[in-house]
Amino acid sequence: MxxxxxxxxxxxxxxxxxxxxxxxxxxxxxxxxxxxxxxxxxxxxxxxxxxxxxxxxxxxxxxxxxxxxxxxxxxxxxxxxxxxxxxxxxxxxxKREIITMKKPAIQPELGRAPAVDAPTLKRWLDSGHDDTGRPVVMLDTRNAFEVDVGTFDNAIDYRIAKFSEFPEAVAAHRDALADKTVVSFCTGGIRCEKAAIHMKEIGLGHVYQLEGGILKYFEEVGGAHYHGECFVFDYRTALDPRLEPTPTTQCFGCRAVVTQEAQRSPLYEAGKYCPACHPRRESARAA
Known part of the structure; x- marks a missing residue:
């Protein structure tokens, strides 16, 4: 069942x-x-x-x-x-927020940023531009360890450790986005919704959020223009574009994401260690 x-x-x-x-x-x-x-x-x-x-x-x-x-x-x-x-x-x-951004003025209920659905986004990425001819850039709003599991081709990744770091990161790169159509995305849509509103508020004129996030994109158009898997916050760890669980897992010891390749390492022991936290590696660092 x-x-x-x-x-x-x-x-x-x-x-x-x-x-x-x-x-x-x-x-x-x-x-x-x-x-x-x-x-x-x-x-x-x-x-x-x-x-x-x-x-x-x-x-x-x-x-x-x-x-x-x-x-x-x-x-x-x-x-x-x-x-x-x-x-x-x-x-x-x-909770105080359903996704923590620490920007109380951001209230999606009062008005969302424009959204783009999965079929339209795929068409834009196929052609390399939006319907007005403006270049399209994909902006990943997830944490760095999630991005490492998989993301859209050539996506911008600010290497943030938590979503509350996003406003400062995008402010530092605002000028590079000014003449582009920016599509913010995340796992299911919640982070990229707040992110898109914030970018509109700081003056970026052509910003969209990916409706339903990566999971909805997978559901409607598959894995086109996406490489790798999508990290999810449950014991499946990651899903492929067919929305099926993959061999990727998380380390029992340090919660790092462990790919199938890393699971073949002699430093990986299920339920104990992974190459990131194995005692032999820790000893080598200390030395």
Whole structure:
């Protein structure tokens, strides 16, 4: 039996998250779901997994239950399948932001930056320019270790360690983007949505966000113009353009991403070490 993995987010003002938290957790437990749901004053962000029946019931719950006052009625879900449950437990957390940028003035609910869908982006990348003839550049808004697993061809990567570093990084390179059509992207769309709004606010005139992120791109057009895999924050670690889990994993010891090639290293031992944290390597560094 396949497990259905659901991912979704929406920026919308939420005033009752304290009261919602136990009720949402109770419903997820009753459905046998596992994963993580983040509730914040600015919206919801979720990654959950369960049976097809449970997934459909959860989608119906969020979209139609009177508890939510219709706030999630248009919530769009991205789906993928896995042979086993990729999460160990179910968590419903309250946060200040559903994705931390530390820019409280950025409020996607009040107006999104323009979005480009996957088929249109592929057409632009096929031709090397947008519909007006302007050069297209892809800007990866993810953390450096995620980018290393895979990204779009020739994508700009600022090597950030956390998303809150993005505003400073893009400000330092603003002039290089000024005459380009910039498409910001991330795993599922949430980071690139805030990033695109920020870039519009600092004066970049031709900015888009990739609708639904890499996962939606894979779902609609496959892996064209993308190399490698897409890192995901669950026990699958990475998905290929068919949205299927790959042999890539994370180190039990240091949580570094370990590719299939690195797993063949004598410094890799499943459940203990990887080439980045093996005691022999650490000893050599100390010497």
């Amino acid at each position: 396949s497990i259905v993995n659901l991912a979704a987010y929406r920026f919308v003002t939420l005033n009752a998250i304290q009261a919602w938290r136990p009720l949402v957790a109770e419903r997820c437990a009753a459905l046998g779901l596992r994963g993580t749901i983040l509730l914040a004053p600015e919206g919801i962000n979720l990654f959950v997994a369960g049976t097809r029946e449970a997934a459909d019931a959860f989608i119906d719950y969020l979209r139609h239950d009177a508890l939510f006052e219709g706030k999630f009625s248009s919530l769009t879900f991205k789906e993928s399948l896995s042979p086993a449950q990729p999460f160990r437990r179910m968590l419903v957390k309250l």
